Amino acid sequence: MSFSKDLAEYGISLAQENGANYAEARVVNGKKIIYFLQNGELISGSELKTQGIGFRVLKNGGLSFVSVDEPTKKAVKQAISAGLKMANSSNPKEKIDFGEPVSNKAKWAVPIKEKITNIDSDTMLELLSQMDKVAENHNISSRANFFEAHSTQKTILTSEGTNIEAELSMLKFFSIITAKGLLDSEQRWVDLTRSTGWEGTKTWIDEYNDQCAQLEKVAAQEDYRLNGKVDFVVGPEVVGIICHENAGHPSEGDRIMGREGAQAGESFWRDLELGKSRVGSEHVTVLEDPTFPGTGGYYEYDDEGVKARERTLIREGIIHEPLLNREFGVKFGLGTNGSARSSDYNREPIIRMANTYMKPGDFTIEELIEGVKHGIYMLSFTEWNIDDRRYQSKYVGFECYLIENGEISDTMVRRPIMELTSIGLFSSIDGVSKDLDFDFPGICGKSDPSQGVPVYAGGGYLRMRDIRLG
Amino acid sequence: MFEQIKSYVDAAVDFGLKLEADYVIARGIDRTTNQIRFSQNKIDINKEWQIHLLELFTVVDGSKIAVGEFSPTSEENVRKRVEAQIKFAKKMAPSPQFQSIEKQISKYSQIDGLYDPKIVDYREKAPEVINASIQEAQSAGAKRVAGSFFFRDNYFYLNSSSGPKGEFSTSFYNLTVRAFQEELDASGQGLACGTIPSSAEKKILNASKKAGHYSKLHLGAKQAKPGIFDIIMAPAVAANLLGNIPEMANPLLIMMGMSALGDKMGEQMGPEFLSITDNGLLTDGLGSSPFDFEGTPRKNTPIIDKGVLINYIHNTSTSALVQSETTGNSELYDFGIGTKFLTPIGTNVVFNNGDRSFEELLEGSGKPTVFVLCNWYTRFTSRISTEYSTIPRDAAFLVENGELGQPVKNFRISDNLLRQFANIDAMGNDRTQIKWWEVEFPTWIPTIRVKDCRITTATQ
Numbered sequence: 001m002s003f004s005k006d007l008a009e010y011g012i013s014l015a016q017e018n019g020a021n022y023a024e025a026r027v028v029n030g031k032k033i034i035y036f037l038q039n040g041e042l043i044s045g046s047e048l049k050t051q052g053i054g055f056r057v058l059k060n061g062g063l064s065f066v067s068v069d070e071p072t073k074k075a076v077k078q079a080i081s082a083g084l085k086m087a088n089s090s091n092p093k094e095k096i097d098f099g100e101p102v103s104n105k106a107k108w109a110v111p112i113k114e115k116i117t118n119i120d121s122d123t124m125l126e127l128l129s130q131m132d133k134v135a136e137n138h139n140i141s142s143r144a145n146f147f148e149a150h151s152t153q154k155t156i157l158t159s160e161g162t163n164i165e166a167e168l169s170m171l172k173f174f175s176i177i178t179a180k181g182l183l184d185s186e187q188r189w190v191d192l193t194r195s196t197g198w199e200g201t202k203t204w205i206d207e208y209n210d211q212c213a214q215l216e217k218v219a220a221q222e223d224y225r226l227n228g229k230v231d232f233v234v235g236p237e238v239v240g241i242i243c244h245e246n247a248g249h250p251s252e253g254d255r256i257m258g259r260e261g262a263q264a265g266e267s268f269w270r271d272l273e274l275g276k277s278r279v280g281s282e283h284v285t286v287l288e289d290p291t292f293p294g295t296g297g298y299y300e301y302d303d304e305g306v307k308a309r310e311r312t313l314i315r316e317g318i319i320h321e322p323l324l325n326r327e328f329g330v331k332f333g334l335g336t337n338g339s340a341r342s343s344d345y346n347r348e349p350i351i352r353m354a355n356t357y358m359k360p361g362d363f364t365i366e367e368l369i370e371g372v373k374h375g376i377y378m379l380s381f382t383e384w385n386i387d388d389r390r391y392q393s394k395y396v397g398f399e400c401y402l403i404e405n406g407e408i409s410d411t412m413v414r415r416p417i418m419e420l421t422s423i424g425l426f427s428s429i430d431g432v433s434k435d436l437d438f439d440f441p442g443i444c445g446k447s448d449p450s451q452g453v454p455v456y457a458g459g460g461y462l463r464m465r466d467i468r469l470g
Numbered sequence: 471m472f473e474q475i476k477s478y479v480d481a482a483v484d485f486g487l488k489l490e491a492d493y494v495i496a497r498g499i500d501r502t503t504n505q506i507r508f509s510q511n512k513i514d515i516n517k518e519w520q521i522h523l524l525e526l527f528t529v530v531d532g533s534k535i536a537v538g539e540f541s542p543t544s545e546e547n548v549r550k551r552v553e554a555q556i557k558f559a560k561k562m563a564p565s566p567q568f569q570s571i572e573k574q575i576s577k578y579s580q581i582d583g584l585y586d587p588k589i590v591d592y593r594e595k596a597p598e599v600i601n602a603s604i605q606e607a608q609s610a611g612a613k614r615v616a617g618s619f620f621f622r623d624n625y626f627y628l629n630s631s632s633g634p635k636g637e638f639s640t641s642f643y644n645l646t647v648r649a650f651q652e653e654l655d656a657s658g659q660g661l662a663c664g665t666i667p668s669s670a671e672k673k674i675l676n677a678s679k680k681a682g683h684y685s686k687l688h689l690g691a692k693q694a695k696p697g698i699f700d701i702i703m704a705p706a707v708a709a710n711l712l713g714n715i716p717e718m719a720n721p722l723l724i725m726m727g728m729s730a731l732g733d734k735m736g737e738q739m740g741p742e743f744l745s746i747t748d749n750g751l752l753t754d755g756l757g758s759s760p761f762d763f764e765g766t767p768r769k770n771t772p773i774i775d776k777g778v779l780i781n782y783i784h785n786t787s788t789s790a791l792v793q794s795e796t797t798g799n800s801e802l803y804d805f806g807i808g809t810k811f812l813t814p815i816g817t818n819v820v821f822n823n824g825d826r827s828f829e830e831l832l833e834g835s836g837k838p839t840v841f842v843l844c845n846w847y848t849r850f851t852s853r854i855s856t857e858y859s860t861i862p863r864d865a866a867f868l869v870e871n872g873e874l875g876q877p878v879k880n881f882r883i884s885d886n887l888l889r890q891f892a893n894i895d896a897m898g899n900d901r902t903q904i905k906w907w908e909v910e911f912p913t914w915i916p917t918i919r920v921k922d923c924r925i926t927t928a929t930q
Contacts, residue, residue: 034809034810036809036811038567038725038726041563041565041566041567042562042563042564042565043535043565043567043811044535044536044537044565044809044811044812045535045536045537045558045559045562046536046537046538046558046809046810047536047538047554047555047558048538048539048540049540049551051541052541062513062516063514063515063516064515064516064517064518065515065516065517065518066517066518066519066520067518067519067520068520069520069521069522069523069541070520070522070541070543071541071543072543075520075522078520079518079520082518082520083518086504086516086517086518087516089516089594089597090506090513090515090516090597091513091597092512092513092514093511093512094510094512096514121558121561121562122561125563141727142725142726142727144725144726144727144728146805146809148809176726176727176728177727178727178852178854184852184855184857185727185852185854185855186852187727187850187851187852187853187854257510258509258510258614258616258650259507259509259510259514259616260509260616261509261510261614261616261617261648261650262507262508262509262616262617262618262646262647262648263618263646263907265846265863266650266654268654270654271654346519348515348517382851383849383850383851383857383858383859384849385847385848385849385859385860385861385882386847386861387847387861387863387880388846388847388861388863389654389655392861392880392882392927392928393928394859394882394884394926396851415851417926419882419926419927419928419929420928420929420930421928421930424928424929424930428930448505448507448618448646448907449505450907467929467930468929468930469929470926470928470929
């Protein structure tokens with residue numbers, strides 16, 4: 001027995017009949033195959049049916065969310081009754097407004113060639129076994145590998161007439177690999193998430209091989225460190241995390257206006273002016289775009305049924321556009337830009353990133369390197385964090401090489417630390433390459449209870465001048 | 471009241487055995503969780519999750535394991551799901567980690583105060599409590615108040631094909647409240663949690679008052695300077711950082727390369743005045759219950775005794791692998807990325823209470839000292855060597871002449887956790903239970919002073 005549109009429509013009607021100004025249902029029916037392997041040995045597996053409805057109800061300016069996992073009219077009735085009561089009792093001092101009605105109707109699907117549901121378990125396990133051998137061949141002593149294949153039907157219905165039906169397909173491979181190093185144990189968290197059919201796994205062995213080779217190299221490096229001021233040329237993985245943390249998160253409208261205050265925090269953008277405040281050099285343009293098929297952040301319509309589009313967060317160094325859902329679109333007076341996502345039926349849709357990246361510039365990678373007399377070529381990072389206003393960030397280099405007199409040397413630099421403010425970081429950039437790679441797939445966590453949503457981030461290569469190492 | 475979920479659980483075990491499973495454990499959960507989120511001095515949203523779930527662990531052909539969960543709707547639905555799961559399990563390879571499950575039928579301890587009989591009515595009252603909490607923080611000096619308040623009503627029924635069977639109810643509440651001044655970087659935090667929400671109003675208001683008080687005290691914070699400092703960690707910080715060490719006493723984490731304790735058994739890791747247990751039977755503990763997922767009675771297991779690592783937590787399988795005994799820590803655990811599996815998992819991490827008042831901790835050694843109220847975004851370079859950094863948030867102060875002095879901001883604790891654990895030099899007498907966004911397992915811990923910690927700041 002699965003959740004039907006009828007049950008969702010029943011819940012919405014019930015809410016309207018009982019005075020709701022707005023009601024919305026997110027119906028999810030899905031299947032997940034999951035395996036956990038340690039050093040190639042299968043520890044556990046699951047074949048799960050995931051199903052449920054999440055309702056949001058707006059009544060007298062008060063908002064509620066209620067989810068139910070039992071696909072019966074009785075359970076839905078109970079959920080709507082609780083939702084109406086909660087919306088009423090929240091009695092907000094400032095009434096919540098979703099703005100102009102939205103009534104989109106569409107069907108969309110993740111483009112796929114091979115349906116995940118047609119793949120048998122032997123094929124999946126054979127791939128995972130081959131991937132483990134790849135890691136073993138790189139002398140990686142501990143390999144904890146998690147695999148998930150999701151296929152999901154999601155329908156969004158609202159009392160305003162929105163009806164969006166989506167067919168989703170997601171593959172996740174997440175690996176914690178540890179190698180005994182010359183100086184210390186070295187670890188890397190590998191994430192190969194993608195929104196594709198089974199064909200998305202065709203490159204997994206090569207991609208995993210690259211990641212394992214990188215760990216092997218780092219584990220073998222000597223203790224060569226740099227001090228003082230250096231230039232950096234950083235690769236797409238590092239550019240990705242910078243765009244995500246220093247530009248994407250502070251641009252979230254709910255943070256800027258304080259709604260995430262107790263959890264994910266606020267934003268240094270609160271005290272800046274859109275279209276006027278400079279946070280970086282003219283080379284810095286950071287874009288957000290959910291509409292790249294295949295990426296972790298891919299969607300055509302957001303979880304409020306709004307059509308997805310590209311957003312320009314920072315244009316030539318100046319903050320330009322925050323990420324907004326319907327509620328915060330009203331508060332900013334800009335309208336929604338399709339940024340509402342919920343990680344599952346049992347989470348409220350909130351403002352999230354999707355795919356965040358640095359707009360390609362005019363340089364080649366060679367030109368960026370040529371201009372560096374003494375610096376670091378940083379291809380990847382390990383430990384990182386940023387404060388909850390998204391202003392003070394730290395990135396520790398993982399695979400890094402010394403640049404001398406315009407050439408990348410074979411000398412590896414151990415764990416250089418870039419501990420910078422967001423403005424200090426973006427202002428130091430004097431060149432961005434023409435490339436665009438989404439080399440940083442990840443699960444972005446936000447809110448309480450936490451909502452981990454797949455995102456991608458990336459860019460090309462960029463050059464940063466005169467960075468004092470931490 | 472729970473007869474329906476119980477009958478589905480029993481049916482799942484019967485179906486599994488008829489289909490020749492070696493072992494079947496089924497656990498039914500009827501749960502209602504509520505949350506009120508608030509910010510800018512007002513309630514933003516009121517939430518409820520209604521969960522009617524059957525968790526199912528099956529073993530076939532000796533050690534082929536499958537784990538599932540679903541919302542049962544009829545006996546026929548249960549039969550189909552069990553059949554599908556066993557078919558799936560038969561295609562698995564044997565798991566070398568699986569040894570067995572609990573076979574002993576035990577009498578379970580009654581834990582006082584695990585369930586609040588007034589919790590259903592509490593749903594009506596909760597928004598008033600939160601509005602009062604916001605006002606309390608404002609009265610203590612806050613300009614803006616934000617937070618999250620959870621409370622939950624849980625019923626569990628377990629049936630194992632190996633014999634153990636039992637049921638229990640639990641409840642909890644958990645408040646995170648954060649108070650701000652107009653400035654973004656002057657803030658304070660308060661936490662309150664426990665098992666009986668209907669009698670928690672005083673604790674909730676005190677947490678809010680504390681958040682408001684510290685936000686005001688933090689006004690005028692100056693940029694911190696990098697260097698070596700003694701750090702006085704408030705319980706929330708100590709739980710997030712030092713609490714990692716006992717949590718790492720877990721064979722699963724050791725196997726995955728996520729623990730620094732794989733080769734530390736019997737070693738002196740902390741000072742002799744420090745002892746830590748994993749106590750699944752603690753009154754008011756958010757991690758307490760009479761028995762674990764296998765039906766093994768919960769225990770109070772010493773992990774660190776007088777600074778020495780003496781035990782890991784175990785379930786039946788991990789204990790059999792090392793010729794030890796289960797500590798009653800078996801759970802179906804979601805690793806946070808959607809994958810649930812049977813593993814030892816901590817219940818309540820309990821540090822011994824210390825003997826110093828807060829004022830005595832401030833008196834210190836005369837070395838540069840910082841008091842940190844809260845932190846977030848802790849990340850490790852390696853979980854084995856424990857190099858890490860974390861970002862203090864909310865109020866932090868230099869300690870000057872034995873008192874909280876100049877408020878400071880914008881810094882990191884960048885250090886090594888094993889070294890800091892060894893450098894604990896005093897413990898407060900204010901032990902409290904901590905569980906919030908940055909502390910997953912309920913941790914009972916006092917304010918702790920750690921000597922010679924490294925503080926770093928942005929270089930530009």
